[in-house]
Amino acid sequence: MNYKQLDPTKVFLITGAAGFIGYYLSKKLLHQGYRVIGIDNLNDYYDINLKHLRLEQLTTYDKFTFIKGDISDKNMVMKSFEENKPNIVVNLAAQAGVRYSIENPDVYIKSNIIGFYNILEACRYYPVEHLVYASSSSVYGANKKxxxxxxxxxxxxxxLYAATKKSNELMAHTYSQLYKIKATGLRFFTVYGPMGRPDMAYFGFVDNYFKGRPIRIYNNGDFENDLYRDFTFIDDIIMGVLRLIDTPPVDIVPHNIFNIGNNKPEKLMVFIRALEKALSNAIGREVLFEKIFESLKPGDVHATYASTDLLEKTVGFKPETSIEVGLQKFAEWYVDYYKIK
Known part of the structure; x- marks a missing residue:
């Protein structure tokens, strides 16, 4: 089914609307004429200016309504559902970051567990046609297969971040079973692109380069057994989400889980070389990062690699943007945004 066949009167509620994925999804829906209610607490986990820029672009649309609030505030969540009566909810609000969760566990429980519980409760008392929520490839842990x-x-x-995302899947399954809430969890794989998250490695590498600092690579300098990551470009993520929004589960327990990844893991060093080349093209001179190799950090895994067979079978879509194309778009955005000469 083509996504545009959805009823244009549908109301979407998107949490984390000023975040990376939330912004792009909101913008796409608004561009197609849907009404979007965006919720975000605008926290300062990373550069708040980037969140404000995304939000400014969304507020140019007449059908966008912004609610500044934290999904851990149950009263705010319930009121938002009661007043706006969303047909479809996409929960993208979460405290992100694997390493950050080791030092700051409280915020993960507050946002990722209590916050998601509040969303489920709201869907229970104000029934929706489909709840789509962000999980993560991190739930696979150190799986070898x-x-x-x-x-x-x-x-x-x-x-702990991975544990909260696994908990979200269990909670959603339970609510689907008890209250017949149609829910779909999306395991995202290393999302990157323009206007992305500054806490992500690729963004930090470029930041460090322009600040005259070396980049730190946590692979022990072992190029033969380098880390693999299934880097997935933001446009592919959004297309996958849109297709799945339009495909609510129909099982007895109406809860599905899908990977959205590029299905083509790249060695970290290959990705870094592609980033150097993209940045070189963007600024017109050769870029080579100064590199420091360190041991793997707690919470990191050796490889992420998505099977996208289920996604392709269900909605006929498979992410396929190459890192060369995706990183070039990111590099050009970065140079323009930060006014690099």
Whole structure:
């Protein structure tokens, strides 16, 4: 089914609307003429100016309504559902970051557990046609079998962040079973692109380069057994989300899980060389990062690799943007945004 066949009167409620994925999804829906209610707490986990820029672009649309609030505030969540009566909810609000969760566990429980519980409760009392929510490839932990399939065991998370995302899947399954809430969880794989998150490695590498600092690579300098990551360009993520929004589950327990990844993991060093080349093209001179190699950090895994067979079978879509194309778009945006000469 083509996504545009959805009823144009549908109301979408998107949490984390000023975030990376939330912004792009909101913008796409608004461009197609839908009404979007965006919720975001605008926290300062990373550069707040970037969140404000995204929000400014969304507020140019007449059908966008912004609510500044934290999904851990149950009264705010319930009021938002009661007043706006959303047909479809996409929960993208969460405290992100694997390493950050090791030092700051409280915020993960507050946002990712209590916040998601509040969303589920709101969907229970103000029924919606479909709840779509962000999970993460981190739920696969240190699984050795690749590519990761949705049916694989995810009982051994290696970070609190991963544990909260696994908890979200269990909670959603339970609410789907008890209250017949149609819910779909999306396991995102290393999302990157223009206007992305500054806490992500690729963004930090470029920041450090222009600040005259070396980049730190946590692979022990072992190029033969380098880390692999399934880098997925933001446009592919949004297309996958849109297709799945239009495909609510129909099982007895109406809860589905899908990977959205590029299905083509790249060695970290190959990705870094592609980033150097993209940045070189963007500024017109050769870029080579100064590199410091360190050991793997707690919570990191050796490889992420998405099987996208289920996604392709269900909605006929498979992410396929190459890192060369995706990183070039990011590099050009970065140079323009930060006014690099």
């Amino acid at each position: 690749v590519p990761f399939e949705e049916t694989d065991s995810v009982d051994n998370p290696v970070s």
